[in-house]
Amino acid sequence: MARLVIMGGGVAGHTTATFAKKWLGKDHEVVVVTPNSQWNWIPSNIWVGVGQMEKKDVVFPLAPIYKKAGIIYKQALATTIHPEGKEGDDTPFIIIQSTEEGSVGETETLTYDYLVNATGPKLNFDATPGLGDGSGQMGSNTVSVCTAEHAVHANDELTKTFEKAKAGKRQKILVGTGHGTCTCQGAAFEYIFNIEHEAKKAGIRDMLDIKWISNEAFLGDFGMGGLHMKVGGYAVSSKLFAESLYAERNVEWIIGAHTSKVEEGKIEYELLDGTMHEETFDFAMLIPPFSGVGFKAYAKDGADITDQLFMPNGFMKVDAKYDAGAYENWKASDWPETYQNPSFGNIFAAGIAFAPPHLISKPMSSPNGTPINPTPPRTGMPAGIIGKAVAHSVCDMIKAGDDVELHKASMAEMGAACVASAGKGVLHGTAAAMTVYPVVPDFEKYPGTGRDTKYTFGEIGLAGHWIKHILHHMFIYKAKLKPGWTLIPE
Amino acid sequence: MIKNITTYPTQTNFGFGGTVRHFDETLTQLLTDLKETIEENHLDGLAAFQIGSPLSVMVIKKENEFIEIINPVVFTKEGKINPVETTAYFPQLTATTTRAQKIKLMYENRQGEQQFLTAEDDLAILIQRKVDYLMGSTFLVRLSPEEKQLFEQKLASNSDELTLESCPTGLKSEKILTTIKYGVIVGVVVLTSSFLLSDSHLNMLKSLEYILIALLFLLTLGYFFYAQYEGKKYNTCTSCQIGNIVAMTLIKSIHITGLFLLTYWLT
Ligand SMILES: Cc1cc2nc3c(=O)[nH]c(=O)nc-3n(C[C@H](O)[C@H](O)[C@H](O)COP(=O)(O)OP(=O)(O)OC[C@H]3O[C@@H](n4cnc5c(N)ncnc54)[C@H](O)[C@@H]3O)c2cc1C
Numbered sequence: 221m222a223r224l225v226i227m228g229g230g231v232a233g234h235t236t237a238t239f240a241k242k243w244l245g246k247d248h249e250v251v252v253v254t255p256n257s258q259w260n261w262i263p264s265n266i267w268v269g270v271g272q273m274e275k276k277d278v279v280f281p282l283a284p285i286y287k288k289a290g291i292i293y294k295q296a297l298a299t300t301i302h303p304e305g306k307e308g309d310d311t312p313f314i315i316i317q318s319t320e321e322g323s324v325g326e327t328e329t330l331t332y333d334y335l336v337n338a339t340g341p342k343l344n345f346d347a348t349p350g351l352g353d354g355s356g357q358m359g360s361n362t363v364s365v366c367t368a369e370h371a372v373h374a375n376d377e378l379t380k381t382f383e384k385a386k387a388g389k390r391q392k393i394l395v396g397t398g399h400g401t402c403t404c405q406g407a408a409f410e411y412i413f414n415i416e417h418e419a420k421k422a423g424i425r426d427m428l429d430i431k432w433i434s435n436e437a438f439l440g441d442f443g444m445g446g447l448h449m450k451v452g453g454y455a456v457s458s459k460l461f462a463e464s465l466y467a468e469r470n471v472e473w474i475i476g477a478h479t480s481k482v483e484e485g486k487i488e489y490e491l492l493d494g495t496m497h498e499e500t501f502d503f504a505m506l507i508p509p510f511s512g513v514g515f516k517a518y519a520k521d522g523a524d525i526t527d528q529l530f531m532p533n534g535f536m537k538v539d540a541k542y543d544a545g546a547y548e549n550w551k552a553s554d555w556p557e558t559y560q561n562p563s564f565g566n567i568f569a570a571g572i573a574f575a576p577p578h579l580i581s582k583p584m585s586s587p588n589g590t591p592i593n594p595t596p597p598r599t600g601m602p603a604g605i606i607g608k609a610v611a612h613s614v615c616d617m618i619k620a621g622d623d624v625e626l627h628k629a630s631m632a633e634m635g636a637a638c639v640a641s642a643g644k645g646v647l648h649g650t651a652a653a654m655t656v657y658p659v660v661p662d663f664e665k666y667p668g669t670g671r672d673t674k675y676t677f678g679e680i681g682l683a684g685h686w687i688k689h690i691l692h693h694m695f696i697y698k699a700k701l702k703p704g705w706t707l708i709p710e
Numbered sequence: 711m712i713k714n715i716t717t718y719p720t721q722t723n724f725g726f727g728g729t730v731r732h733f734d735e736t737l738t739q740l741l742t743d744l745k746e747t748i749e750e751n752h753l754d755g756l757a758a759f760q761i762g763s764p765l766s767v768m769v770i771k772k773e774n775e776f777i778e779i780i781n782p783v784v785f786t787k788e789g790k791i792n793p794v795e796t797t798a799y800f801p802q803l804t805a806t807t808t809r810a811q812k813i814k815l816m817y818e819n820r821q822g823e824q825q826f827l828t829a830e831d832d833l834a835i836l837i838q839r840k841v842d843y844l845m846g847s848t849f850l851v852r853l854s855p856e857e858k859q860l861f862e863q864k865l866a867s868n869s870d871e872l873t874l875e876s877c878p879t880g881l882k883s884e885k886i887l888t889t890i891k892y893g894v895i896v897g898v899v900v901l902t903s904s905f906l907l908s909d910s911h912l913n914m915l916k917s918l919e920y921i922l923i924a925l926l927f928l929l930t931l932g933y934f935f936y937a938q939y940e941g942k943k944y945n946t947c948t949s950c951q952i953g954n955i956v957a958m959t960l961i962k963s964i965h966i967t968g969l970f971l972l973t974y975w976l977t
Contacts, residue, residue: 437783446727446845457727457845464851467808476785476816492785492816493826548731582729582781584816587824668764669725673846 222248222618225314225332227298229254229282231262231600232571233338234699235607235710236614241291242706243615251292251330255319257281259699260368263600264692266407268371269505270378270414272644275368278692280700289701295320296328301335301529303564304520312566334614337536338570338607341510341598343367344399350482351398351508361482362398362504365411374505378415381503385419385427391502394487396433398506400478400592403443405434406599408507409462410641416469417643417650432466432473433489433499433506435592437584439463439473443594445581445661447638447654448673455673458654465642465652474499476584478592479506494587510598512536512573528563535575537561538568542577550578552632552662552670559610559629565622570610571603580660599636600695602659604710605629632660639688651685712750713743713761715798718865725764726846730780733822737767741778741820744769748776753798755836757843760798768840772833779817779827784841786814793835799848803870805861807852809835883937883955886929890962893926897969904976916977923973926966934959 224240226233229252241250258279267273286293296316305311313331318324343366345352345359353359363374385391395412397405412432419425432439440446440462447458466473476492486500512534519525530536538561541554554577561567569575576596584593609629616624635657642650661670698708730737740763744756748771755770770777789811794804813834815827829837839849853861864870897919904915937955 437785445729455726456847456851459845460842460847460851476783491814492783493814550731582731584783663731666725669728671725673725 222333223251223331224248224334224336224614224618225251225253225330226336226338227253227314228337228339228571228573229256229259229293230338230340230571230603232340232573232603232607232610233336234259235604236336236338236570236611237286237291238289238701239608239611239706240615241289243611244618246290248618249292250290251294251332252282252286253294253296253298253314253316253330254282255295255297257283257295257320258368259285261692261696261699262366262368263407263695265365265368265371266410266414266641267644268368269363269365269374269411270418270644271375272414272418275372278371278696279368280696285699285701294318294328294330298339298515299327301515301517301567302520303335303517303525303529303567307520310520312564333566334617335567336570336610336614337515337567337573339513339515340572342513342534343508344511345508347401347509347511348399348479348482348506350487351479351506358508359482361484362506364508365407365505366404366507377503382419382422382424384502385424386422388427391428392500393428393430394433394499394501394504394506395430396474396479396506397435397477397509397594398479398482399509400435400480400490400590401595402435402507402509403595403597404507404510405436405594406442406597406638406640408432408434408505409442411505412471413465413469413640413642413650414644416471417645417648421645430469430471431499431501432471432475433477433479433487434473434475435477435594436475437581437593439466439475441475441581441594442638442654443581443597444636444656444659447636447656448671449652449654458652461652461654469642476592478586478590480590482506490586490588490590490592492584492586492592494590510572510595512575525563529561529567531575533575536567536569536573537563538574540575540577542575544577547578547583552630552658552660552664554578555630555632555660557628557630558613558626559606560613560626566617568610568614570607572598574606596631597636597659599638601636601710602629602631602634605634608710630660632658632662634659639691641685641688644685644689651688653687711743712746715747715751715756715760716762717798718800726759727844728764728766730765730767730818733780733818733820737765737780737820740765740767741769745776751798755840756798757840759843759846766844768837768844770833770836770840777827778820779815779837779840780819780822782815782817782837782841782844784813784815784838786812788812791831791835793832795835795839795849797839797849799843800865802868803861803864805849805853805864806857807835807839807849808854809838809852813837881940883933883940886933886936887958887962890926890929890933890966893922893929894965894969897922897926898972901969901972901976912977916973919969919973919977923966923970926969927963930959930962930966933962 226237237252260279264278296318300315303312311331318326364370438459440458448455449461477489479489481488514534517526517529538556538559540556544554559568580596585591606629609627612627636659637655640652657672663670698705758765758767766781768779787810791811812830
């Protein structure tokens with residue numbers, strides 16, 4: 221009997237675990253180590269952040285689902301990886317630390333035959349002074365919607381801001397990225413337009429100054445040089461749609477910005493031309509930059525081998541080309557396909573946890589040398605697809621030996637369809653549907669742009685909102701492993 | 711080499727927004743082509759997209775000097791103005807757009823070195839127009855809904871003579887058309903409930919549907935005559951021309967007949 225251990229039960233880890241268990245059956249063990257007792261459909265957190273959904277609508281308890289599926293569930297944080305085992309015993313293992321009520325902090329050794337790292341991002345608030353509290357958590361100056369708890373807090377603060385506006389006090393709202401190297405602009409984009417939508421519904425829109433701040437090179441860049449929309453039957457950049465949306469909704473914007481410092485009611489930021497500026501706010505939601513969760517790895521003799529498994533930013537090394545060099549040399553083939561760690565063939569990374577070889581969009585920095593460019597987008601669809609491909613590979617290895625051909629899922633061969641909510645409501649909701657293919661430009665296949673604009677659909681409207689809402693229910697249904705869950709795509 | 715400039719109605723079906731990665735001979739050639747095409751056509755600037763290249767490159771001619779702008783990023787926009795613009799894609803036609811009065815631009819020169827430029831008024835407008843091309847579009851995206859409707863009229867009649875006054879938006883005849891459209895939709899939606907109704911209710915529904923259909927026919931007739939009356943006032947406006955009015959009357963009549971047949975069969 222082989223044991224597959226999956227660290228992290230988010231989008232990627234949950235997909236890997238559920239498919240692996242389905243394919244392996246009772247003959248082998250699948251163990252999930254994840255610190256939260258509840259699974260969170262993160263994309264819907266923005267609706268919790270504006271009070272349009274409650275936390276209970278976006279989470280559900282994991283234990284009963286895993287029990288039903290026959291997956292062993294450890295509510296714990298993985299802390300260290302020992303891929304060579306220990307002196308006298310070659311069995312690889314990880315150390316985990318319980319987060320379960322009643323046993324918090326207790327450690328356990330968990331051996332594995334195969335290990336999948338699907339621990340997602342560390343929300344690196346402390347990368348920007350004042351954005352974090354100095355101990356790795358979110359600070360008190362701004363809010364976030366990255367977790368369900370954060371979103372509940374964001375809604376509490378937003379409600380207070382709305383009350384003040386109702387009482388006749390003009391309020392300044394700032395939403396965007398809290399650092400020059402952030403990704404996940406799409407979530408902030410959705411949040412700002414949902415706030416705007418709710419403000420209109422509450423009749424206080426004219427009491428709010430709403431401003432966007434981001435590290436993107438243009439509005440609608442979303443960290444991948446823009447997506448495509450259809451206008452008059454032809455593909456155009458999401459930039460044009462985003463610009464008209466910001467103008468139409470009277471949302472001011474700052475782009476090409478690195479938020480360098482956050483204080484109570486004020487941020488400092490640097491623009492692409494190196495100039496420094498300040499912006500004040502009454503309410504701010506700033507997405508933190510992401511890093512890997514920061515595992516340590518040790519050899520049999522106790523030597524630190526973290527650098528064999530991880531890049532300096534904490535993301536796991538996989539089968540990517542990390543030495544591609546300057547921007548002009550980047551190729552689609554630099555991107556990983558199997559997500560297998562090059563040093564240890566029984567370790568994989570899935571979802572945000574893998575280290576990308578380089579940025580997707582052109583690197584940019586101010587004349588002061590400050591990098592101001594989005595890091596590669598890490599959305600749910602690739603996380604799910606990669607999670608499934610890794611599950612496939614591991615299952616094949618378990619059943620047929622380590623020499624089997626591994627399953628591939630390169631982001632240079634995946635398209636992205638982004639349905640961005642700009643307001644929730646049965647009749648008055650709006651969302652923009654945008655697409656891009658492939659996510660990572662392939663300049664060899666598509667000379668010039670690296671992208672295939674023929675693969676384009678979508679526009680903005682109520683239909684988009686309905687799609688977004690249906691996706692919410694579909695993905696939670698799938699994650700709960702209800703009948704037919706395997707038929708719902710990642 | 712002097713290149714052909716894509717003009718309306720040719721639709722551009724190549725890519726756009728392609729970042730220049732190699733500052734080599736191909737780029738030099740593209741810059742030369744852009745300059746020669748600008749000179750030949752007496753233009754003040756051209757985006758590579760206008761001559762069939764998907765790359766983020768534009769050349770601006772300012773006081774007889776060329777500015778070569780590669781991979782531009784407009785990172786600051788200030789002020790709002792409403793200039794009357796012309797562009798080579800729509801020869802001889804003008805439109806009133808909305809633009810930023812001042813922009814700050816980061817770009818690269820032909821050596822790939824980072825440059826900054828602050829542009830105001832005419833230069834800012836020109837650069838913004840070219841940036842729209844680099845993203846696969848034209849100044850159409852910078853028009854207010856009314857201006858856009860007017861510009862579509864100009865395109866249809868190939869005349870720049872039209873103004874918002876000579877062809878106003880929100881004509882009464884167009885409102886009648888919208889009312890007919892919603893009338894038909896309501897008729898169809900109400901019909902779907904016929905499956906759930908008892909016989910006595912069904913008869914009432916049928917009568918109501920026929921009244922609605924009669925009203926819609928009357929409205930269509932009203933549209934036919936009123937639109938011609940309105941068309942006399944705005945005789946340059948294509949939506950007011952008799953061919954268009956006849957076509958719209960026919961289309962609406964077909965829709966209403968469809969509703970009549972549905973009612974006849976279903977109830
Ligand atoms: C507000 C917001 C909105 C978004 N909207 C969209 C959207 O509309 N569409 C879209 O495609 N994507 C969206 N995304 C991105 C999407 O949520 C991510 O791509 C996806 O969650 C990534 O999956 P993952 O499994 O890699 O990471 P996660 O889903 O973050 O899962 C990582 C898991 O690992 C656990 N973990 C962390 N550390 C450890 C440890 N040491 N040991 C064990 N477990 C650990 C975490 O608790 C978590 O459960 C959004 C993201 C945010 C923040």
